[in-house]
Amino acid sequence: MNGIVFRVMENELYVKMLEAMGAIATPMSSSELYSALQNGVVDGQENPIPFIISDMTYEVQKYLVTDGHVYSISPFIVNTEWYQSLPDDLREIFDDGVEEARRAAIQFVERQEKEGLEFLKENGMTVYEPTEEELEKWHKAVFDGSYGYITNLIGKDTVDAFLKQVEEAAE
Secondary structure, three states, X not given: OOOOEEEEOOOXXXXXXXXXXXXXEXXXXXXXXXXXXXXXXXXXXXXXXXXXXXXXXXXXXXXXXXOOOOOOOXXXXXXXXXXXXXXXXHHHHHHHHHHHHHHHHHHHHHHHHHHXXXXXXXXXXXXXXXXXXXXXXXXXXXXXXXXXXXXXXXXXXXXXXXXXXXXXXXX
């Protein structure tokens, strides 16, 4: 990605990620992206498939790489005091509902991505799906570029504890 100019959202973490891969990160509003691609101000974008479709930037963008360098979450947040005040039977019903919503949200995103990729291909985009080896290098670069920034922001111990929990959950 050396020297390629990418639009990123106005977020320092995304700037660090793209720079770690050798790209030139250009923070800008999504409302400016279509014309920036059209006029060659940027060469590409860092965005999920649904945004590429809704912003119609597929009309002025020829290539897409599905690298999976970001996995966005939709956390379910509830007041702990309120949750703890629920009787056990209601807490169990609540927990089951949250788990069902989580599964449904994952299925929705997976369906959006699958159908979105088909749509983009049908509309002339060339989609490249990296090999496992390429993804490993890509994700390492993103991690290396992000780790220092995040640890400076919230602390090394917090980040490392979180990463340990992620590793344990993945096993």
